[in-house]
Amino acid sequence: MRRRWLDRAVTAGSALAAVVAAGIFATVLGLILGRGVPVITWRFLTTATAEAGGAGGVVYQIAGTLILIAAATAVAVPLAAGAGIWMHMYAGDRARRIFEQVLHATNGVPSIVFGLLGFAFFFHYLDWKKSWLAGGVLLAFMILPTVVVGFVERLRTIPRDSIHAAFGLGLRRGDVVKSVLIPQGVSGLVTGTLLGIARAAGETAPIMFTAAVFDGATTPRGISDSPVVALPYHIFVLAQDSLGPDAGAKLWGTAAVLVLMVMFLSAAAIPLRLRIPESGPHD
């Protein structure tokens, strides 16, 4: 009797926790989309900002955010793939444990600290001033732990016999990586990258020091001194400083564009994940 009661209590408690979590997400999403979607028009998506954010659209903010995400992904994915394979196949126990600690510590560094480090290194030391590439690289380092962990967790689910069977055929370590680990682990890499992109797209602190300006930038024409405008920084400034009568509506519209962009990128990756084999080598 007591066990049955306990079982019901645990079931109800976990269901309640799931409902609360889903409820918070739905509320935030509903609020943003409810207030922001009516603002989104073709003109909003295709025109530049005017009147300090009180008028015009966010076309360059969308472009800037996509550029930052693309740069971060281009840097983070190869690094994460290499680090994950090294951790899983090559590293000794001690080295792996230390690297895992470094990853967790990196994941816990506040984004504002990343921003300051990037400011010191890219802005001053490399003298890039504000640069889309500096922002992209900085975001890549921020999302690296997420991507590596996603990849390694998937690699850990590969049955030991699959790897041993490949070794047992006389394949070299590199062949086993290429023919077993990467095909089977790539779905974890994609998942980790999507989580990383979702985070990178919304980060403000790192890019406000290194890559983003509020106004006056279009598309970058080089590396040094080539800032971009970006959706999260636009939201940040509109929320803080813009006093125009339409700024509030533009703020929600920009937030909705950012959320929808992340959702679209995640959805676009679903077919890619479905095409990825869950096991085994390729020729």
Place this chain on the structure above:
Amino acid sequence: MIDDSAPDMIRIRDLTVRVARTGRVVLDGVTLDAPKHRITGIIGPSGAGKSTLLRCINRLVDLDRTLAVSGTVEIDGVDVRDSKCDSDDLRQRVGIVFQRPVTFHGSIRRNVLFAAKRLGIVKRSEEDALLEQCLRSAYVWDEVKDRLSHSAATLSVGQQQRLAIARTLAVNPEVILMDEPTSALDARSTAAVERTILSLRATKTLLVVTHQLQQARRVADWIACLCSQDGSGKLVESGRCDTVFLTPRHQETRRFIGLVS
């Protein structure tokens, strides 16, 4: 009738495997010879180190960094534990088939040929012939010849195990290690795998770990019985199959055979 004069292909001397951190002995001073082109059956209770012994022969045990190995394993007179011996080349010469069939992603054809192609063993013009030869040797050709481009995952467990044997044969090993190859199979598939094992004896040296004593009697020429003593796996008896089963010398062997059969 078995020819007792067959030269030894594998000579294992004082092979000991320890868990490096705790010092626990998994395999204790195993000394064993396996004759060339003969089937050596390895029997014994669970936890006696039979699978570990197999993995020492092709150095798959090296992949487990928690284990420390000492002793010698000679194949055709060469100590494979010597640092000069390339473990990848060794594993090409000493194939292994696991208890549960492992299929890789892709078609049946890919599963059989991918390692042979990657290792440069087969020319493009010879791929079809090698594919058929290996699948025939594994007694699975007739069942799959019309669907070679289908995914290997669509095969039954028994067919997958024979496919794993065909894949091993494709890299032309001199020695084949089999770790309970039929424990997950039904009677029909078991019979097919046993037929494969017996047919390979003419050209390969085989070591087959099995829990099924009747199977050991059906296929093995020689028997090695490992038992667990004080938590460590020890070779308690080895010899001709008939001799070990009919007149076992060691108490542990008698107990094991008596308990199971």
